[in-house]
Amino acid sequence: MYIDEKGNKWFKGNLHTHTNRSDGSLSPDEVLMQYKQAGYDFVALTDHRILSTKRDFQGMLVMNGCEFDNGSADFRAGVYHIVGVGLNSDPEKVRTKRNAEPQEMIDAISNAGGLAFLAHPAWSFNRPDEVKKLHGIAATEIYNTFSGAPWNKHPYSGEFIDMMMLDGYIMNCTATDDSHWYQGEQCRSYIWLKAEECTTEAIKKAILAGDFYATQGPRFHHEIEDGKLVVYTTPAQTVTFFTDTGYEPDNVTHGYFVQRAEYKIKRKSFIIRYEITGINGEMGWSSPIRIEQ
Ligand SMILES: [Zn+2]
Ligand SMILES: [Zn+2]
Numbered sequence: 001m002y003i004d005e006k007g008n009k010w011f012k013g014n015l016h017t018h019t020n021r022s023d024g025s026l027s028p029d030e031v032l033m034q035y036k037q038a039g040y041d042f043v044a045l046t047d048h049r050i051l052s053t054k055r056d057f058q059g060m061l062v063m064n065g066c067e068f069d070n071g072s073a074d075f076r077a078g079v080y081h082i083v084g085v086g087l088n089s090d091p092e093k094v095r096t097k098r099n100a101e102p103q104e105m106i107d108a109i110s111n112a113g114g115l116a117f118l119a120h121p122a123w124s125f126n127r128p129d130e131v132k133k134l135h136g137i138a139a140t141e142i143y144n145t146f147s148g149a150p151w152n153k154h155p156y157s158g159e160f161i162d163m164m165m166l167d168g169y170i171m172n173c174t175a176t177d178d179s180h181w182y183q184g185e186q187c188r189s190y191i192w193l194k195a196e197e198c199t200t201e202a203i204k205k206a207i208l209a210g211d212f213y214a215t216q217g218p219r220f221h222h223e224i225e226d227g228k229l230v231v232y233t234t235p236a237q238t239v240t241f242f243t244d245t246g247y248e249p250d251n252v253t254h255g256y257f258v259q260r261a262e263y264k265i266k267r268k269s270f271i272i273r274y275e276i277t278g279i280n281g282e283m284g285w286s287s288p289i290r291i292e293q
Helices: 028-037 102-111 158-166 200-209
Strands: 009-014 042-044 055-057 060-063 065-069 081-085 115-118 137-144 173-176 190-194 212-215 220-225 228-243 252-264 271-278 283-285
Touching: 028 042, 028 055, 028 060, 060 200, 065 102, 081 102, 102 115, 115 200, 137 158, 137 200, 137 283, 158 228, 158 271, 173 190, 173 212, 173 283, 190 200, 212 220, 252 271
Parallel strands: 009 042, 042 060, 115 137, 137 173
Antiparallel strands: 009 190, 055 060, 065 081, 081 115, 190 212, 212 283, 220 228, 228 252, 228 271, 271 283
């Protein structure tokens, strides 16, 4: 937890991870110990088709969760992995179903009081035109560590989020580890979340309000000042702005110790997001920001 200069509390959490209850290599307690030692405030255990139990682990909040999927291994037919977190009841029928439709999984999670996250859309080859038809997705993973080398492919979903964004669909962005084998993918990608207290209800509320950001290290926030989007960050090498315009000289701010970067909001721009590359290459990702003009 850290407290920012305005006195807000920020909690560190991972919303997607596995244990040996499905295809992970460690027991739930071994997994939780790793996150506890890395300073996490909350973790959701989200084994495939198995709903975990909410509990406290040495002062760290363990949210319940489960990774639903539609059982398809055919990217052309459509692969959907939907992570449900913070459920008040168990939608067992859909949870254990092998060929559930994505909207059916999202609705089952929502009806149980949980939040539904679209997991690793780049890995799943999710198509913007298909995802646009879905309702009730709380956020999606702009980065999923375990989907990257040397374990897998397509960890980064920025292009998918940009295509959604250009059509006016804001998908708030999380980063998760999706840890399975605990060979270095754990405790790498996470969110900082602003809330009064670290409880399941407060976390769900903050996620729905967009009060969180995805990172591997950089801490940052932004303000809109005099027609500019101004980013304040812990020391970084690059801040990159992703918008609906082409080349602009202020698309990228690069240097040795960047702590402030600004992007002049162009007349037509209605949506912007940004990424930060920290001193050692660790990334930070904002969610898309809707600009009122
Ligand atoms: Zn998955
Ligand atoms: Zn997973």
